Amino acid sequence: MRALILALLVSLPLAAPAAQSGEKPSPRGDEASARAALQARFDAALRADVPALDRLLADDLEYCGVSATCSTKAQYLESVRNGTRKFKSLVPRVERVTMYADSAVLTGKVYALSIGDGTERQVDAYFLVVLVWRDGRWQMTNQSSTLLQPAPK
Amino acid sequence: MRRFAAIAVLFAVATTLSGTVFAKDDARVEALKTAEATRFQANVDADAKVLGQVLDDGLEYVHSNGEVNTKKEFIDSLVSGKRDYVSTTFEIQGVRILGDVAIVRGTAKVTVGENGQSRDLDLGYTDIWVWKDKRWQMTAWRSARMPPPAAK
Numbered sequence: 001m002r003a004l005i006l007a008l009l010v011s012l013p014l015a016a017p018a019a020q021s022g023e024k025p026s027p028r029g030d031e032a033s034a035r036a037a038l039q040a041r042f043d044a045a046l047r048a049d050v051p052a053l054d055r056l057l058a059d060d061l062e063y064c065g066v067s068a069t070c071s072t073k074a075q076y077l078e079s080v081r082n083g084t085r086k087f088k089s090l091v092p093r094v095e096r097v098t099m100y101a102d103s104a105v106l107t108g109k110v111y112a113l114s115i116g117d118g119t120e121r122q123v124d125a126y127f128l129v130v131l132v133w134r135d136g137r138w139q140m141t142n143q144s145s146t147l148l149q150p151a152p153k
Numbered sequence: 154m155r156r157f158a159a160i161a162v163l164f165a166v167a168t169t170l171s172g173t174v175f176a177k178d179d180a181r182v183e184a185l186k187t188a189e190a191t192r193f194q195a196n197v198d199a200d201a202k203v204l205g206q207v208l209d210d211g212l213e214y215v216h217s218n219g220e221v222n223t224k225k226e227f228i229d230s231l232v233s234g235k236r237d238y239v240s241t242t243f244e245i246q247g248v249r250i251l252g253d254v255a256i257v258r259g260t261a262k263v264t265v266g267e268n269g270q271s272r273d274l275d276l277g278y279t280d281i282w283v284w285k286d287k288r289w290q291m292t293a294w295r296s297a298r299m300p301p302p303a304a305k
Contacts, residue, residue, distance in 0.1 A: 062247065062258060068277025068297035070258065096213065098292070101252040105281055105293060107213055126215045128279060128295040132251050141249075142256050144279035144295040148219045 028133035031097050034104040037131055037138035038094065042110070046090040048080050058132055058139035066125050066147045088113040088120060092127070104131045104138070109148065124148045181289075182248050185255050185282060188289040189245060193261070196238045199231040209283055209292035217276055217296040237266035255282040255289065260299070275299040 029037070037056065044052035054077060061073040071079065079085040095108040106129045114121050125145040131138040188207055195203035205228065212224035222230065230236040243261040256279065263274045278296040282289045 060249070062256070062279075064258065064277060064279055064295075064297070066297050068260075068299040070277070098211065100254045100283065103251045103254045105254065107293060126219070126221070126295065128215075128281065128293055130251070130254070130256055130281065141251070142258075142279060144258075144297075146215045146217060146219060146295050146297050 028102050028104075029138055031099055031104070034097060034099070034106065034131050034138055035094055038092065038106055038129055038140070041140055042090050042092045045080065045085075046087050048083075048086060050077055050081050053077060053080060055137075056140060058134065058141040060141055062142045062144075064142075064144040066123060066145045084116070086115045088115050102133045103141075104133075105129070106131065110145070178250060181250055181255075181284070185248055185250070185257065185289050186245060188282070188291075189243070189257060189259075189280075192291060193241045193243055196231065197241055199234075199237075201228050201232050204228050204231070206288070207291060209285065209290035211292055212294075213292070214294045215296070217274060217298045239264040239266045239271055253284045255284070256280075257282065261296070 041053070041056045043049075044056055057073050057076065059073055061076060062070050063073075063076045064070040076085070089112070091111045093109045093111075094106055096106070098105045106127075108127060110125055110127050112123045112125070114123050125147050128142070128144045129140060130142040132141045133139075191203060192207045194200075195207065208224045208227070210224055212222075212227065214222040214224075214227045216222070231238070241261055241263045243259055245257060245259040247256075247258040249256045258279050259277075261274075261276045261278055263276060265272050265274060275298065276296040277299055278294065280291050280295070281293040283292045284290075
């Protein structure tokens with residue numbers, strides 16, 4: 001028994017790097033499922049479907065809008081729930097998808113007609129989205145946007 | 154005694170493995186912060202060689218004015234002087250590593266030279282880095298202009 005314990009302890013420094021270097025791609029979803037997850041997220045935002053968004057957004061979400069302010073998942077969901085963030089139409093156009101070991105980066109444009117304070121506002125933006133594969137599904141962990149044509153400063 | 158020894162061994166294994174993984178992540182975060190600082194400085198220096206190393210070949214760079222550049226376009230614009238970053242100060246607000254991908258979020262104050270005059274931009278930014286060829290390479294950049302203080 002002592003010999004076994006000794007052997008295990010001696011082998012630890014060798015085992016640890018081997019374990020961490022095993023960065024094999026996890027069995028994540030494919031590109032089509034990543035695209036579908038993003039479409040589902042935009043659709044849920046248009047419907048103001050908080051339960052669906054809760055499932056589609058990662059708990060560590062960073063949502064950075066066109067005004068450079070960022071929200072957590074709780075803040076984002078609350079803005080949907082209380083109607084601060086409301087859309088009449090939301091049309092995404094995915095232009096590029098890059099798949100990584102357990103994440104996907106999607107970029108493109110989104111054409112949004114937002115409703116707030118009784119007025120409608122067209123907000124067209126480039127989006128950058130990172131999806132992460134967790135709990136057997138894609139979850140959005142970051143969205144960052146830039147206006148297609150910002151107002152001159 | 155045997156049960157105690159077995160538990161002790163398992164504890165030692167778990168501690169060693171988690172400790173080395175955390176140490177590795179810490180090292181990668183530090184490497185990423187260094188790469189970010191190097192990249193910002195290379196922008197100011199218009200250093201094509203450094204930018205060639207720190208930018209991913211598939212870079213998609215969306216400026217705060219909505220202009221979009223590939224890696225080649227971005228480097229060429231700096232080297233030619235078409236785009237002149239006079240100075241940049243930045244603050245990293247968050248770094249997250251997701252396997253071979255990292256998300257960096259921060260703010261930057263950028264002074265841009267244009268037609269003999271300079272212009273200051275306050276930006277919020279997100280950039281995506283990928284671990285490739287044993288180094289971090291930035292593959293996407295998005296920035297947005299922060300509202301002026303009075304409008305906040």
